[in-house]
Structure formats: structure tokens, C-alpha cells
Amino acid sequence: MSIIEEAVRKSAEKRHRLGTAEPLHGRARVRRPATAPIDISAARSYRHVTLDPSLLEQNRVLPRIIDQSALRAYKILRTRVLRRLEANQWRTFAVSGVTAGEGKTLTAINLAIAMSQDVNTLVFLVDLDLQRPRVASYLGITGLGGETGLSDYLLGEATIDSIIYSPNIERLAVIPNFQPVAQSSELLSSPRMLDLMHTLETETPKRVIILDMPPVLASDDVLAFSPQLDGLLLVVGEGATSRDSLRSAKEVLAEMNLLGVVLNRSAERDDSAYYSYGQPTKG
Numbered sequence: 001m002s003i004i005e006e007a008v009r010k011s012a013e014k015r016h017r018l019g020t021a022e023p024l025h026g027r028a029r030v031r032r033p034a035t036a037p038i039d040i041s042a043a044r045s046y047r048h049v050t051l052d053p054s055l056l057e058q059n060r061v062l063p064r065i066i067d068q069s070a071l072r073a074y075k076i077l078r079t080r081v082l083r084r085l086e087a088n089q090w091r092t093f094a095v096s097g098v099t100a101g102e103g104k105t106l107t108a109i110n111l112a113i114a115m116s117q118d119v120n121t122l123v124f125l126v127d128l129d130l131q132r133p134r135v136a137s138y139l140g141i142t143g144l145g146g147e148t149g150l151s152d153y154l155l156g157e158a159t160i161d162s163i164i165y166s167p168n169i170e171r172l173a174v175i176p177n178f179q180p181v182a183q184s185s186e187l188l189s190s191p192r193m194l195d196l197m198h199t200l201e202t203e204t205p206k207r208v209i210i211l212d213m214p215p216v217l218a219s220d221d222v223l224a225f226s227p228q229l230d231g232l233l234l235v236v237g238e239g240a241t242s243r244d245s246l247r248s249a250k251e252v253l254a255e256m257n258l259l260g261v262v263l264n265r266s267a268e269r270d271d272s273a274y275y276s277y278g279q280p281t282k283g
């Protein structure tokens with residue numbers, strides 16, 4: 001049995017023991033209540049920011065992606081993730097990987113945007129890679145003057161209101177980070193971080209929180225934060241993630257509910273393979 005399959009099996013067992021959820025691969029369906037589309041502006045007054053389309057295109061960020069197969073692959077990923085979240089009544093998940101540079105941040109950003117295109121979903125995208133924050137630069141939330149981000153808040157130098165940005169993408173709110181900080185796992189377990197999560201979770205009932213996190217082998221951040229997570233979406237870079245590192249990540253992954261596995265940078269160019277989703281890697 002592969003490492004991923006083993007992790008999936010353990011998390012399914014754990015959920016079964018706790019009696020909290022349907023099987024991950026089960027056919028349970030949760031009927032969506034017919035509600036009016038969510039309006040993010042009604043929730044709170046966030047800091048408005050206009051994203052630069054040419055920068056988004058350069059950074060391969062939706063909706064400026066021109067590669068049609070990549071576009072379709074993100075939509076498929078979005079739909080599958082939404083279904084699994086609904087089936088399990090999950091709302092908060094991390095996007096992580098095993099090692100550096102596998103495409104975690106780009107996947108988290110594009111998935112957040114793709115999910116916000118669903119009129120029933122309000123998405124918070126949080127840069128929780130405290131040591132190597134990149135969400136702000138990928139989206140171009142820089143150079144505004146006086147911008148404050150997650151680490152400012154965690155260090156007690158900013159309020160929650162001042163770190164939530166509303167880009168010109170409907171139903172998407174972003175909490176970026178501008179200053180890398182040390183002692184990241186301690187900050188992630190701090191009362192201020194828990195307060196922030198509580199605020200986001202109670203902001204609106206129909207919300208999804210996507211957390212861009214560092215790789216599980218680079219620090220204990222993901223493990224330290226796992227009690228706050230419903231699940232983990234694992235990004236595996238084709239040709240970038242070795243079996244040995246996957247093996248080393250086994251114990252951390254087994255602690256969490258695995259939401260799925262994204263195969264990023266696949267050499268295959270057909271629609272289903274560009275972002276293979278939930279395909280276990282053979283161990």
C-alpha cells in the first residue's frame with residue numbers, strides 16, 4: 001500500500017472512530033440549500049485592492065491563465081474539492097506538500113479563485129507560510145503603502161480588519177503576509193492565531209478557508225496547526241517530490257484528514273492529467 005493510500009486509510013479510520021464524517025471516497029451527497037449568492041461586501045469592510053491583470057498572467061494566476069487545459073483542470077479540481085468538503089462538512093483546509101517548490105502556493109491561489117467563482121462559496125485565502133510568504137507577491141498586493149499582513153497581526157501590531165484584503169474578485173478575501181517571521185509554529189498556536197481562525201469561521205456560515213502552508217518536512221508548522229484543520233490538500237510536484245520524502249512525510253500525513261492529492265506540473269497535457277486529483281502515488 002502506498003504512503004498516500006495508508007494516510008487516507010488512517011484518516012478514514014480516525015473519522016469513523018470519531019463518527020464525524022462520511023467516508024472520504026463515499027458517495028454521500030449533501031444537498032445545498034437554495035440560498036442567494038453570497039456577497040462578501042456584506043460581511044465586513046475589507047481593504048480593497050485592484051489586482052494587475054498582466055502580473056496575474058505572468059504569475060499564471062486565474063483568471064488570467066490562457067492555457068485552456070490548465071483552466072479546465074483547475075475547474076475540475078475546484079468541483080472535486082467542493083464536493084469532498086460538502087460530503088464531510090469540512091470548511092478549513094491547508095494546501096501543503098512534502099518539499100519546497102512543488103507548486104503549493106500557486107495551487108492554493110488558483111483553487112481559491114476557482115472556488116470563489118462558485119456563487120455559493122465565500123473564500124478566505126490565508127498565507128500561512130510564515131517563513132516564506134509569497135501570496136502577496138503572486139497577486140501583486142504590494143506597494144499600496146502601509147500594508148499590514150498576518151505577521152503584523154500575530155505580533156500584536158495590527159487588527160484583524162486591517163489584514164483582510166478584498167481584491168477585485170467577487171467572494172474572495174485574502175490575508176497576505178509581508179514580513180517573514182521566525183518561531184512560526186509557536187505563532188501558529190498562539191491565542192491571536194486562534195482568535196483569527198475563530199473570527200473567519202464565524203464570519204459567514206458558507207465560507208471556505210484555504211491556508212497556504214509550508215511543506216510538511218520543512219518545519220513542524222503543519223503539524224502544530226493541524227488541530228485547526230479539517231483537512232489537507234497535498235500538492236505533489238511531478239519530478240519534484242521523491243518517494244523517499246513522501247515516505248518521510250508519512251507520519252505527519254497520517255495525523256490529518258487527507259482531502260486529496262494534486263499532481264502538479266504533470267508532463268501529460270490532456271485535461272485530466274494536468275492536475276491529476278486524488279491519484280495515489282504508488283509507494
Ligand SMILES: Nc1ncnc2c1ncn2[C@@H]1O[C@H](COP(=O)(O)OP(=O)(O)OP(=O)(O)O)[C@@H](O)[C@H]1O
Binds near residue numbers: 100103104129214264
Ligand atoms: N503547474 C505549474 N506550471 C508552471 N509553473 C508552475 C506550476 N506550479 C508552480 N509553478 C511555478 O513554480 C514555482 C514554485 O511555485 P510555488 O511558489 O507555487 O511553489 P511552492 O510549493 O509554494 O514553493 P515553496 O515551497 O517555496 O512555498 C513558481 O515560479 C510557480 O510559478
Ligand SMILES: [Mg+2]
Binds near residue numbers: 104105213
Ligand atoms: Mg509556497
